[in-house]
Amino acid sequence: MRFALVGTGLMAQEHIRNLALVEGMQVVALVDPEESSLDWAKASLRESFGTSHDNIACFANVSDMVGAVDVDAVIIASPNYTHHDVLLPLLETDLHILCEKPLCTTVEDAQDIARRVAGHQGVFWVGMEYRFMPPVSSFIADVHTGRAGQLRRLALHEHRFPFLRKVGDWNRFNRNTGGTMVEKCCHFFDLMRYIVQAKPVRVFCSGAADVNHQDERYDGQVPDIIDNSYTVVDFENGVRALLDLCMFAEGSEEQESLVAIGDKAKLEVGIPSGIKVFSPRSAQNTPAEIVREHVDVDSSVLAAGHHHGATYFQLLAFLDAVAGRGPVQVTAEDGVWAVAMGAAAELSAREKRAVEIAELLPL
Known part of the structure; x- marks a missing residue:
């Protein structure tokens, strides 16, 4: 091609x-x-x-x-x-x-x-891309096959480095990016919808620009992008999801971690370790039989990018769709929902209130 x-x-x-x-x-x-x-x-x-x-x-x-x-x-x-x-x-x-x-x-x-x-x-x-990280894909499959039972809670954590420099540092301002909750976090809002498999109805975000880029000036303007936040999303099926973002946490052992808790067990996965943890519920004061599994990714694929192999596996899925061997896995509609959830989070952080998704996008 x-x-x-x-x-x-x-x-x-x-x-x-x-x-x-x-x-x-x-x-x-x-x-x-x-x-x-x-x-x-x-x-x-x-x-x-x-x-x-x-x-x-x-x-x-x-x-x-x-x-x-x-x-x-x-x-x-x-x-x-x-x-x-x-x-x-x-x-x-x-x-x-x-x-x-x-x-x-x-x-x-x-x-x-x-x-x-x-x-x-x-x-x-x-x-x-985040859907296609092999450890994340395996984690999602576990959730969807009911390994944790009926999903009730989902938490996504990203503790990482600040935004990188780009040409003209266009990514320093909300007007160019849609805001951090759109630019960066649309990945996680997409994951939420994909994992929960229900529509989001309400978003509350507490976030601010507290640490990063505050000493930078562009035509006298200070960057206004959020660098840390907590976002809670309520879904129509009753599942609650949390996004915990911190972009001044460079020393974290895991850059991303995902936690799903159902009525039967807790599932976790970490990036870059690739370690999944399965913790079933147990009787009171009885140790759980915790299972740890490692999801391997070829070293040449890891070396080709900064998304734990996701760009490569997404490319293969894209090529399958082009050849008629598979579906389009991330549609324009998925893109709209991710933007809407991010925009709702940005609005929530600014106005310090819960935002109904219906304010931005008909349900």
């Missing part, structure tokens, strides 16, 4: 490395207005594919690329605020599209794209 990359920054480099792991994949076009980013992508292509891509077709915008080069699929890894406009000309073609999260920065734009996708002939896939 012949791919074009739209946006050639940090996440595009990860896609390049993973495309190189799959036989028959080619990158034939790059789209980015920044020359330095294009040069970076060419160097990454040379390193990953082992051949020079110095003469690869390069374009400053998508409209110029469409029809000018033979392409089968497009990966969109440009800044969040560009997604809506980048997608408009692509959705008038029959190209297969993998659009990085978040789908858009606002619920309205995400809904507009979802409506347009309904008439699109190619595969449309939203890049929610």
Whole structure:
């Protein structure tokens, strides 16, 4: 398959490395207005594919690329605020599209794209990589097969480093990202919906910009992105879910951990350890028979990215959908819900109140 990359920054480099792991994949076009980013992508292509891509077709915008080069699929890894406009000309073609999260920065734009996708002939896939981390996929399968019994509680924790630097540091401001709860946490809100398998009805978020980027200035402006928060989501089936985010916790042993508790057992998984823990309920004062399992991931896949192999396994699933061997696992509708939950969390944190999802998105 012949791919074009739209946006050639940090996440595009990860896609390049993973495309190189799959036989028959080619990158034939790059789209980015920044020359330095294009040069970076060419160097990454040379390193990953082992051949020079110095003469690869390069374009400053998508409209110029469409029809000018033979392409089968497009990966969109440009800044969040560009997604809506980048997608408009692509959705008038029959190209297969993998659009990085978040789908858009606002619920309205995400809904507009979802409506347009309904008439699109190619595969449309939203890049929610976290579903595809092998330890997380195994954890989700355990929940869905009832290993913990009937699910009642779900907690997702991410204790990590601050946002990385990007071209122009566009990710320092809510106006460009949709806010941290959209930009970063849409992954986790997507996981919540996917695991709970019910609609979210209410979101309460307590969060603020307390530590990171406070000494940075951009045209005199201080970054306003949330760097830590607690978010509680109520689902229509009675399950409660918690997201615990801290982006000044670089020393954490596990960057992500997921905990599901049902009426029969507790399930946990950690990243990067890949260790799953099964703790069944036991009689009072009787030790539980705890089971620990390790989910292995090939070292070459781990080395190709920063998402514990998820980008690679998502790519394989995307290719299966393109070939008709499998379904589109992350749809535009999934993307809309994730944006809506993140936007509700941002609104909740600002207004210090619980926000009904119906305020932003009809249920």
